[in-house]
Amino acid sequence: MWEAISLSGMAEIRLAEIINDNSWDLRDSLAKAVRQVMGRSADFDEHDLYQAFEDAVRWRFRTWIPVDDGHVKVTLEEPS
Numbered sequence: 001m002w003e004a005i006s007l008s009g010m011a012e013i014r015l016a017e018i019i020n021d022n023s024w025d026l027r028d029s030l031a032k033a034v035r036q037v038m039g040r041s042a043d044f045d046e047h048d049l050y051q052a053f054e055d056a057v058r059w060r061f062r063t064w065i066p067v068d069d070g071h072v073k074v075t076l077e078e079p080s
Helices: 015-021 022-038 046-060
Strands: 001-004 010-013 064-068 074-077
Touching: 015 022, 015 046, 022 046
Parallel strands: none
Antiparallel strands: 001 074, 010 064
16 A cells, blocks of 8 residues: 655755656657647657757756655555
8 A cells, every 4th residue: 555645845856867767758748849839840850859858957957956845746655
């Protein structure tokens, strides 16, 4: 059984790792957003676009970044 706990104050996340863990979905979403803004005929390499995006995020958010605890849900496994 999983239990949700509430934090108080600020939490910290590693945004670059979160992006890396969700790379397939984020790459698809980023490509769809570019096509929505630039038009369906926008010609770009989705992999290169995503790689540039990931590199920019890694450069900007190199360490743990503070976020309001309301943006984090922590679940812990109940001991057996």
